[in-house]
Amino acid sequence: MRVLIPSPLQSYTCNQGQVEATGVKLYDLLCNLDSQYPGIKFRMIDEQDRIRQHIKLFVDGQQASDLNCVLKPASEVHIICALSGG
């Protein structure tokens, strides 16, 4: 399925803004992303598998509140970096 990558994480994806990844649940998809682009998961998810404060994950346009969110084969996952201020 298609995953949209924000600019702060594109250093991991060879500057690609969208990549393909697989997974039954959102957590699986992030693990699959990490296997393709080592290190990318820990920048979004902490060691207790919690989504970091300024990262938002949208599945098919809806914000996912946890990583157990079930994905469909044609789902689109959108990773958002949310931060303001200087």
Next chain:
Amino acid sequence: MQGSTEKRILLLIGTRKGAFTLSSTGLRQRWTLSGPLYLGHIVYHFVPDPRDQRTMLMATKTGHLGPTIFRSNDRGGNWTEIKTPPAFPKVANEADARAVESVFWLTPGHWSEPEVWYAGTSPAGLFRSEDGGDTWESVSGFNAHPNYVDWTKNGATPGGQLLHSILIDPSAHEQMYLSISVGGVFESSDQGKSWTPLNKGCAADFMPDPNVEYGHDPHCVVLHPLKPNRLYQQNHCGIYRLDLPSKDWVRIGLNMPEAVGDIGFPIVLHPRNPDCAWVFPMDGSTVWPRTSPEGKPSTYVTHDAGQSWKRQDKGLPAGNAYFTVKRQAMTADTSESVGLYFGTSQGEVWASFDEGESWGCLAQYLPEIYTLAIAEYA
């Protein structure tokens, strides 16, 4: 000899928005600014490895992303992200679940363990690498200590609870020290397997009981490499010296001018004289501006282990200058006439090549400076 053209000095500069370097020959007459490196990344610590004279580690995060470490194996020429950043063990109980917010401190290990590094984090955690910083393990002797919760219960400073000043005794690799803001100084005599508080004599004026065993706020603790039983400490509540085996810190800051006080972040030692140290006082009154007292920045030096202090402000602004110098942002080189360097929250790098007697500005307009470190190559 005041320096040589063969020697190369690199000043590693970590800022809130990326890393830079200033480089010079040993003559220290002309400095070249390079960078930015990792522009936009928050660089908490940027440290060379004096053991192999080539490795550097840089502890970073960004506003959005979790913490990581970058490593160079060629004196800063090329950089790669390490494999596994410091992280607490995963636990089932949410109440006990700790996650590293930032890697705040990096210390190369003992000379007998050339691949070992230590890292201090926020929230307070101690981590060890045995492969040159590529992978890290939680040091359970501290992070899972039965008293850990008690030692760290007084919460965080506004920048988070910081574990810093990880010190390895060069004469005995099993002897270690670490400090926590807020938590205090702790000592280990078995390479981190067990720890005990080391705060007797230090004030904790902000506590209901100022004579507590732990809960203090050390800002920066240093150990003299040629006299490792001597520690100095710039604390939230004064400047101290400890001469082991005594366990009583002595408040040498009481010998500072009363109008200036003895509050600050950094303390820097002369590389060859254990009686000589520099501090950069700040205003710790009322709401803690943490700027130069009365807007008049100056270093203060002691040549007698803190019995007396001398003001050193030649070349620094005479007024209307509200510098803040953070705990990692002041350092020294090892030249015969020791070079001193400090970086400000206004993005300026100041240097003295006559042991603080006179100062000049090496760089301006950088982002807020968090850390300075010196790498010297023959």
